[in-house]
Amino acid sequence: MLKLMIADDERMIRESISTLIDWKSLGIELIGTCSDGIEAYNMILDETPDIVLTDIRMPGLSGLDLVSRISQTDLSTQFIILSGFGEFEYAKQAMKYRVHHYLLKPCNEGQIIESMKDVVKEYYHRRAFQDLKDRQKALTDNLHHSVLANVINEGIFLQESSEREWNSYSGFMDFFNTGYEMCYLHYLEEEYLTSVLDQVSFYMKEHAPGITIYSLYVKNTLILFFESHQVSYETFDAFMKSLSLGELPIELQYIRTTFSNLSSLIETLTGKVRRYGMIYFMNGLQPVPICNYKNLIAKIEQLTTSLMQSKSPQADIFLEELKNTLDNINNLDFLKQAGSRMVIKFTTGNRYYSSLEATEYLMSLNEQTDIENLRSMLLEKILHILKRPYENPQSCSTFIEKVMQYVETNLNNPNLTLKWIAENYLFMNVDYVSARFMKETKQKFSNYLTTLRIQKAKQLLTKGNAEQIQMVAEQVGCGNNPQYFSQIFKKHTGMTPTAFIKKMNGGE
Known part of the structure; x- marks a missing residue:
């Protein structure tokens, strides 16, 4: 919406x-x-x-x-x-x-x-048709697929949901503020799966370019979901009901449901597919199995949480146990899922690493084809993360501090926005960053930005004179527009820059 x-x-x-x-x-x-x-x-x-x-x-x-x-x-x-x-x-x-x-x-x-x-x-x-950098788009697509794979994994095998778990992923995707559509195609045999996905992909490129479509396949049922992007889906529904698959012994049954957000969709989705022994989360046309290792997932979840909350020597015990647990996993796909899950959990809220670092690491993780190399990568990363110093829980999150540092460094940029910082510097969801900024700083980003600009303007004006107002306007991000700077300054201080200079100079 x-x-x-x-x-x-x-x-x-x-x-x-x-x-x-x-x-x-x-x-x-x-x-x-x-x-x-x-x-x-x-x-x-x-x-x-x-x-x-x-x-x-x-x-x-x-x-x-x-x-x-x-x-x-x-x-x-x-x-x-x-x-x-x-x-x-x-x-x-x-x-x-x-x-x-x-x-x-x-x-x-x-x-x-x-x-x-x-x-x-x-x-x-x-x-x-936005002109996105190829690398950034690849990072984002890869990250979203990895995040969804882990969220679906949790919902299927842990069979529990809490606000804390959703918050673990909210920095990477919007789970609460965007509507989604979920479609069921029943009685679809596996031999026709690729053909259907091809047709759906072509339709979306023609009628809804830019909208990413995700899909799961369980026994004779294809489930598609994507971000809501229009008021009426009559044309899309008609297309789905008329899919051309040759002579099928049984007619396909199509159902579409609208959800207010992604979190409620995932809750419903995982509840429906949980009973199946093998579930495929499609990566394009490539089926990626979600393996049923319920006990291992629960154990890795527990050990990861314990490692994050413990200090040596207790942490060394949990680390050794986690190493042994990973050594017992011999399925490459599942080890990738488990590794992605740990990395995302360790980087929640950017306490140890930025989302960009996590995303780049997940890409290299997913490219691995040798299970021993994969284990070595994971253990090396975990050890490196655990060496980071424990942060004061009363201070701002690392990524909020990065926002503040970026603003201070780039205060002269008249086009500075939280959206640009979130998406191009932090590689995070702007709504999540905005909400966390408000929660941790007790003020909106625009207020923080304006306050900082006024503070710096006061410092510069105190040292200068009325003839330098244009220069000050440029240095605090008001561009070549001293009139706009004067309006902002007066609104927040009750006086013009010239009056402020006179006041600071004893009225002269």
């Missing part, structure tokens, strides 16, 4: 638009409204909405200023501009920033809905 934000300085317009339309029926969630441009800019940094419906004229920052600043960041926010009559020049300026949706006030419900539908369509089309 796409996230929408509305910005307009007229309260009646904000409230009317926000309540007039059934946003969920359009596949949209309204996450907030703003009364001025600066408030809107901060909310965009914090909430990373997919769509912003904004008035052209607002105090602080105008709608065009807002579009201009966001266009310079890594955010892919789509804008719909609201304007009064006779402001065509604004429309032409908006087009420079690739804003193609421009509504004239007063506009009716139908016009807004049509614009929203167009933006939603453009969003998924653009998402499919």
